[in-house]
Amino acid sequence: QVQLQQWGAGLLKPSETLSLTCGVYGDSFSIYYWTWIRQPPGKGLEWIGEINQSGSTNYNPSLKSRVTISIDTSKNQFSLKLSFVTAADMAMYYCARERVGSGKYYEIDYWGQGTLVTVSS
Amino acid sequence: DIQMTQSPSSLSASVGDRVIITCRASQSVSRYLSWYQQKPGQAPNLLIYAASSLQSGVPSRFSGSGSGTDFTLTITSLQPEDFATYYCQQTYSTRTFGQGTKVEIE
Numbered sequence: 001q002v003q004l005q006q007w008g009a010g011l012l013k014p015s016e017t018l019s020l021t022c023g024v025y026g027d028s029f030s031i032y033y034w035t036w037i038r039q040p041p042g043k044g045l046e047w048i049g050e051i052n053q054s055g056s057t058n059y060n061p062s063l064k065s066r067v068t069i070s071i072d073t074s075k076n077q078f079s080l081k082l083s084f085v086t087a088a089d090m091a092m093y094y095c096a097r098e099r100v101g102s103g104k105y106y107e108i109d110y111w112g113q114g115t116l117v118t119v120s121s
Numbered sequence: 122d123i124q125m126t127q128s129p130s131s132l133s134a135s136v137g138d139r140v141i142i143t144c145r146a147s148q149s150v151s152r153y154l155s156w157y158q159q160k161p162g163q164a165p166n167l168l169i170y171a172a173s174s175l176q177s178g179v180p181s182r183f184s185g186s187g188s189g190t191d192f193t194l195t196i197t198s199l200q201p202e203d204f205a206t207y208y209c210q211q212t213y214s215t216r217t218f219g220q221g222t223k224v225e226i227e
Contacts, residue, residue, distance in 0.1 A: 035216075045157075045165065045208055047216040058215060061122065094164055098212070105171040106212035107155040111164035 002026040004112040006095045008080075012119050018082040022095030022112050025076070029053040033098040034078040035108060036069060038091040046091075050098060051078055090119050123147050123211055127219035133227040140196040142222045144209035149189045153213035156185055156194045159221075160205045168207075169194065199224070 008020035022034070036048040049059035051069045059067050063082070071078040082089060095112040124147040134140050144154065152172040157165035167176045169185035172192060182197045196203055204226055209219040 044221045045159075045210075045218040047210075047218060050216075060215065096164075101171060101174075103152075103171055105153055107167055107170035107176075108157070108165075108210070109167050109176070111166075114164055 002097065002110050004095050004097065004110055006093075006112040006115050008115055008117075010115060010117055012085050012117065013121055014086055014119055015084050016119075018085050018089065018093075018117055019079065020093055020095070020115055020117075021077055021079045023075070023077050024097070027097075029071070029073050029076060031100060033100075033106070034069075034071065035096045035098050036080045037094045037096055037108075038089075039094070040091040048080065048082075048093075085117075085119050087119050090117060092116050123150060123214055123217055125209055125211055125217050125219040127207075127209060127222050129222060130220065131223040131225060133225050134199050135227045136199055136201055138199045138227075140199050140203075140224060142194045142207055142224075144187075144192040144194070144219050146190045146192075146211055146213075150211040150213035152188050153211055154185075154187065154192050155210045155212065156183075157208045157210065158203075158205045159208065165208060196224075 003025040006022040033050040035050040049069050051057045051071050066083045068081040092114045094114050096108045097110040099109050126145045154172045156169040159165040173185045184195045206221045206223045
């Protein structure tokens with residue numbers, strides 16, 4: 001059974017850097033894209049970006065200048081850094097696994113438990 | 122970016138009702154379209170992928186259709202556990218989600 005378990009600081013001050021890590025248990029890193037998604041309180045889902053096992057990344061253009069996603073295949077972990085946070089970055093942050101199906105379609109089949117990030121001075 | 126627009130944003134329905142949620146893309150996404158269900162305090166859960174394929178373990182009352190720019194999620198005979206928020210997502214290019222449709226008890 002695949003499990004994604006995430007951790008990181010939940011309380012930040014404005015201008016600090018958000019840092020979260022997601023550990024993958026029960027499966028290897030091959031084939032999949034490893035994804036970060038966020039959800040402000042009471043609002044919808046926003047895709048942040050993704051990385052594959054080769055370290056190739058894709059980012060949301062609206063966040064690209066502040067986001068770095070990295071991967072450590074030796075530890076089965078991937079990480080998110082978001083610099084210069086503001087109140088607008090307050091959200092539940094999820095890590096997730098995007099699989100590539102037999103028809104070459106992509107969908108998210110596993111999610112982490114979420115980390116609530118608060119930004120306050 | 123490809124914009125995804127869901128309608129309605131919310132709806133009220135009763136147990137046993139047939140519910141249809143639509144998702145429109147600002148440009149063609151072929152069949153690179155997934156549907157997710159999210160309940161309060163939980164991560165989303167995959168229902169439908171590739172526009173119409175039912176994820177393993179998801180009840181058959183859920184179905185998806187469409188291709189190109191117009192898609193629908195249908196719930197036949199709504200059950201109490203189906204009251205939740207539903208999101209579409211395109212994976213044709215840089216991923217984007219619809220704004221969500223909240224299904225509430227009438």
